[in-house]
Amino acid sequence: MGNIDFWYSIGSTYSYLTVMRLPRLAQEYGVNIRWRPFNVRDVMVEQNNVPFSNKPIKSAYMWRDIERRAASYGLCPQIPAPYPLGGLVLANQVAFLGVQEGWVEAYTQVTYRRWFEEGLPAGEEPNISESLDEIGQDVKRVLGLAASKDIATGLSVVTTEAKKLGVFGSPSFVVNGEVFWGDDRLEDAIKWSSNGTLCSD
Amino acid sequence: MGNIDFWYSIGSTYSYLTVMRLPRLAQEYGVNIRWRPFNVRDVMVEQNNVPFSNKPIKSAYMWRDIERRAASYGLCPQIPAPYPLGGLVLANQVAFLGVQEGWVEAYTQVTYRRWFEEGLPAGEEPNISESLDEIGQDVKRVLGLAASKDIATGLSVVTTEAKKLGVFGSPSFVVNGEVFWGDDRLEDAIKWSSNGTLCSD
Numbered sequence: 276m277g278n279i280d281f282w283y284s285i286g287s288t289y290s291y292l293t294v295m296r297l298p299r300l301a302q303e304y305g306v307n308i309r310w311r312p313f314n315v316r317d318v319m320v321e322q323n324n325v326p327f328s329n330k331p332i333k334s335a336y337m338w339r340d341i342e343r344r345a346a347s348y349g350l351c352p353q354i355p356a357p358y359p360l361g362g363l364v365l366a367n368q369v370a371f372l373g374v375q376e377g378w379v380e381a382y383t384q385v386t387y388r389r390w391f392e393e394g395l396p397a398g399e400e401p402n403i404s405e406s407l408d409e410i411g412q413d414v415k416r417v418l419g420l421a422a423s424k425d426i427a428t429g430l431s432v433v434t435t436e437a438k439k440l441g442v443f444g445s446p447s448f449v450v451n452g453e454v455f456w457g458d459d460r461l462e463d464a465i466k467w468s469s470n471g472t473l474c475s476d
Numbered sequence: 477m478g479n480i481d482f483w484y485s486i487g488s489t490y491s492y493l494t495v496m497r498l499p500r501l502a503q504e505y506g507v508n509i510r511w512r513p514f515n516v517r518d519v520m521v522e523q524n525n526v527p528f529s530n531k532p533i534k535s536a537y538m539w540r541d542i543e544r545r546a547a548s549y550g551l552c553p554q555i556p557a558p559y560p561l562g563g564l565v566l567a568n569q570v571a572f573l574g575v576q577e578g579w580v581e582a583y584t585q586v587t588y589r590r591w592f593e594e595g596l597p598a599g600e601e602p603n604i605s606e607s608l609d610e611i612g613q614d615v616k617r618v619l620g621l622a623a624s625k626d627i628a629t630g631l632s633v634v635t636t637e638a639k640k641l642g643v644f645g646s647p648s649f650v651v652n653g654e655v656f657w658g659d660d661r662l663e664d665a666i667k668w669s670s671n672g673t674l675c676s677d
Contacts, residue, residue: 324531332523332644336655343654343664347674443533453544454537459660463544473548 277306277468280449282437284315285370285386285397286363287445288341288356292458294387294446296348298380304465310379312370313434315445316363322443328359344458352391360390362398364430368421369403371430381410478507478669481650483638485516486571486587486598487564488646489542489557493659495588495647497549499581505666511580513571514635516646517564523644529560545659553592561591563599565631569622570604572631582611 281297283290301308319325327334342354360366366386373379386406389395395402404414420426437447441454448455448464451471455464463473482498484491502509520526528535543555561567567587574580587607590596596603605615621627638648642655649656649665652672656665667674 322531322533324534326527330523330525330644332642333525336642336644336657339655340657340661343674347676349675441533441537443531443537454540456537456541457660459658460541473544474550475548 277304277450277465278309279306279464279468280309280311282311282313282440282442282447282449283383283445284313284363285366285383285390286360287315288337288358289458290446291352291356291387291391292341292344292348292350293461294383295350297461298384300461300465304469306465306468310370310374310383311433311437312367312374312379312383312430313437313442313445314364314367314430315437317431317434318438318443321438324443326444353394356391357394357396360396360398362396362403364398365403365421366398368426368430369398369407369417371433372417372421372426375429378410378412382406382412385409478505478651478666479510480507480665480669481510481512483512483514483641483643483648483650484584484646485514485564486567486584486591487561488516489538489559490659491647492553492557492588492592493542493545493549493551494662495584496551498662499585501662501666505670507666507669511571511575511584512634512638513568513575513580513584513631514638514643514646515565515568515631516638518632518635519639519644522639525644527645554595557592558595558597561597561599563597563604565599566604566622567599569627569631570599570608570618572634573618573622573627576630579611579613583607583613586610 283293297308327337338355342352345352370379370383373382386397386402389402389406390397407414407417440449442449444456446458448461450464450467453467455467466473482494484494498509528538539556543553546553571580571584574583587598587603590603590607591598604619608615608618641650643650645657647659649662651665651668654668656668664674
């Protein structure tokens, strides 16, 4: 069985596509996925990699591209979703706690659905509380823990780990040290996880 | 029969993948391609869109990504190719003349092959002369015309046309006003040219 580390930040637009289709693909191809939320904004700012801010033409294209591809996956987002997210850090602190407690995948999916399909920014109310409620987590308990120093430090540590792996954007897929960046490389990552190459033969 | 305008600049790295595989795909899917060289550098500088300069991590990823995908297409480039191209403008002026004279596709392919597979930068000697010679064009005649004011102006005019269409990068595919950007959107563009959607049903 292939293994893929799925590095992402709640706050990344293209990651919506991955978050919504990954569980189905993982099952279909028999791939084991580790959900690895990190703080992509820190990495991008540090690397002077700012793809959309102050780029209206490229930003408009990005939304149209997501809309078209979402339709091809059977998804119906409200485009454009609120962007950028003011609550990026908190959203990913919650996700990071979810890794430790085993509910990261469920939380990431429901918070992204609210963000992209209902226009409610992730990492803010009412998205956070509604999402935690939906997956059966106690809101007060989770928010108390997610804002703790341990979790903040933990998110920083895995963000450094992502950087060391060569991850510079979200979503990224790491398979035996190979980095694949972008929802449009998910199929490449799956192929790599079973063949170690993208070639057919 | 679907129609796709293929907007590109010789100088774009990912366009290598498209240039080498496009004629085969066009024939396979019965799509009519118009090769539209333009000056992507002017557009990107104007739009503050500088994806690789001063971004060593992202640049390293770009080369590895091209290498992997090239292998999956049966191509064997020498990675990294010389980059960026000092002769970008001249390379595309020659291509633009080739549009008018009917040899743009052949020239683009042979000059990219020399650039990516032999390490000889496009838009410079010996790449230009060898490429023109290979496709049966008189080097002196072509270089005289390509450097003329008419061709320089013509390239500017089509670059403005590309911008008006919303093209901001290379390669781009324009199908009935829809812009698809990146070699990894070529299949989307082909699908759109026959169905007007990316959805299966």
